[in-house]
Amino acid sequence: MKRVKIWIKLLQLALFPLVIGGLIGGGFAIVVITGVKNDLNSFFSLVSQEELKPVDSELVINNQTIDIPYSHDLLGMVKIEAINFEEQLLYGTGQSELVDDLGFYSNSKLPGLGSNVVVIGLRNKMVNLQSLSVGDEIELQMSYGDYIYIVSDIQIVEKSNREHFKMTSEEQLTIVTDYPFDEWGVTTQSFVVIAPLKMVK
Secondary structure, eight states: OHHHHHHHHHHHHHHSOEEOOOOOEEOOSSOSSHHHHHHHHHHTTSSOOOOOOOOOSEEEETTEEEEOOOTTOEEEEEEEGGGTEEEEEEEOOSHHHHTTSEEEOTTSOOTTSSSEEEEEOOHHHHGGGGGOOTTOEEEEEETTEEEEEEOOEEEEEETTOOGGGSOOSSOEEEEEEEESTTOOSOOSEEEEEEEEEEEEO
16 A cells, blocks of 8 residues: 555656755745745755655664655654754655655655764744754654754755765764745755764663
């Protein structure tokens, strides 16, 4: 049934007016809040839309067997106590994930797999990140454990800079959104937060 769901989802995604390109992009035919539409248009130029690859059905992380996630599955919560930030994290970075929640970039690694965990969100949901400081904790609450990361660097980079999407030799969380936060429409820069893993609860 999961594979049937995947092909149905692929067909649905193909019908969306997406622009496949470089932070991730398209827009809705009808949008009540224009700012969200502009965020989607800008954001969908971030990363290539390479979701929903055929995979095995299970994965072992933190000594627990979990089902392989698929597009729009709820993975957990992203919490940053220092800036009163809490959002759901869904698997995938399509319009259906990013319009209301944060998205996990499927070409990165899930928490607990020892590499780069990339989380993407629209700037209207990420504006509080401006108040984030080096040393602040970010918690990813997953079904198989709570992962605590410590902010080590905050960068503003050109969207053409793809370094923050690459695999890493040690686990880290990378959060990416559009920048500037107050600019209207498509932007050419990204706001990037890098946070190495501190502990697993």
